[in-house]
Amino acid sequence: MGFLYSQLVVKPAYPTTMFSGMTVIVTGSNTGLGKEAARHFARLGASKLILAVRNIKAGEAAKKDIEATTQCPSSVIEVWSLDLSSYDSVKAFASRASSLPRIDVLCENAGIAASKFQLAEGHERTITVNVISTFLLALLLLPKLKATAKEFKTEPHLTIVSSEVHGWTKFPEWKEPNVFKALDDESKSNFEERYPTSKLLEVLVIRAIAPKLAGSGVILNYLNPGLCHSELSREAGWGLTIMKFFLARPTEVGSRTLVASASAGPESHGKYMSDAKVEDDNVSPFVKSEDGKKAADKVWSKLSEILERAQPGVTKNL
Template sequence: MGFFYSQFFVRPTYPTRSFQGETVLVTGANVGLGLEAARHIVRLGASRVILGVRNVEAGEAAKMEIETSTGRSGVCEVWKVDLASYTSVLAFGDRIAQIPRLDAVILNAALATRTFEFAEGYERTITVNVINTLLLALLILPSLKATRQKVPSVHPCLTFVVSEVHAWADTTEFESGRSDLLKALSDPIKAKMRGRYPMSKLLEVLLVQELAGRVRGSEVMIDMVNPGLCHSQLGREAGVGFMIMKIVLARSTEVGSRTLVHGVSMGLEGHGVYMTDGQLENTALSPFVRSKEGGEVREKLWDELSMILEGVRPGIMENAQ
């Protein structure tokens, strides 16, 4: 199905899957899709919902709003995590490692901007949407695996929020022969910031594919969800054109958030799969992702990411097994 048909005529089903007794983490949960997904999960009976947010004050406001709307208090917790900072992500991951169980994770936090800035030595969008999103995933994988061991009836899920705009990325930015693709994309002279968000989502799709291929789905189910174009604060730095596009085409935030909840509701059949409109749609992945060239870029990216993350936390790549 095409983008316009999906936006105007398809409504993902309203989530009904019970989260009774479960602990769920949602990043970027103070606004937009993350907030609405967390609201659904609280409504559906989760015992503990961790709101991973950069702005704690906004997170506390989101917690109050969720509690008021669902009539359930004492469920949400607000934890600070800044995906532009290695130190913050490491501290957050270490804190997650201390909790007794973790059943489901929605990695939703992301950045869309046309302004070039460095964060941890890389262009900020690359750091937030790609490097530190995968760093966080690797930090929390042991907790998900441990839950599977402790509670065999539970099948932990790790969901990455990606986007169909990964297909819009300008793949000519991948300079032939270079093995340091993330570094090349962080060149302030050559960076094509107009298309940086689609590029970051293409990189994320490729790396999540690789991660899912290395982690047994029987231990942790890993998938990717495309929520469609939705009303949210994601594009607040992306320019006027993007804002106009959202006004005309965007789904409501609540409707889009249903796809995130469907992502963490999948069984083993969802492992490594790309979902759109709450359905398994691997054929909706871009031709580049499914091509031989895409596979070669995926391998280079994984090798480069591994070197970066081993420098941040030695031994972390062992979690991707």
């Protein structure tokens, strides 16, 4: 009922907080929610806005479109290459971004809802893109976010786009000795639940690592934009298309919660945002349960091993 009420009745507030002087990175911003969030950041005066995209041509087209609709100067938006299915690409992006004078917002929005089992970097690709590389990028850029907090006496935001569907999976894999190994086993995969499971993993990891960032000056939060029109369902069947026809929000309306999370106060640290507000009570019952806490520790422990293999020492950035 909460889902239907939110979709059909609630309209998140239109973003008005300015981002003047700030450097903002939005991943997956050539289309969908990322592009509409980027349009808001440009309209709200961001001084540097980096569209982190895997398709540079599509990124350049998005830059032109945003410039035309916001009249932001052409020096503000830059299009940088980032492919979350490749650790090398994530590392190259992070190394380039680390040389920026500051990063005020890292909005990790890019994601996929794959319909077929395929591997990327030795793991099922939904997990690689939505979870492993998302946190690899976050951890690689944490030193710059922390340095920005210190040098500019500000509160940089690490904002991760999750979803309410984190509660729409049974996630039996959490009981296996190695969650990621279980998810990589095609013969045991329930692919219907793979995308919701990837969004649940994001939630569990954030809840495990947020306390480690307390006092760092960095605000880490995560959000649910609601069911929105976008290209996310490109691999999905008719069921989702019909559901979206009746229930989905315009992409711009969904993007408002990305922007609200990127400017939310310290009370949002480690918290779930929905409809542009902190709504931590609305995380799923599993996440709030004792099993959910155990699962969060287990997932983080195995994810940190994977991240250490991808980039030795990276978990010390927390």
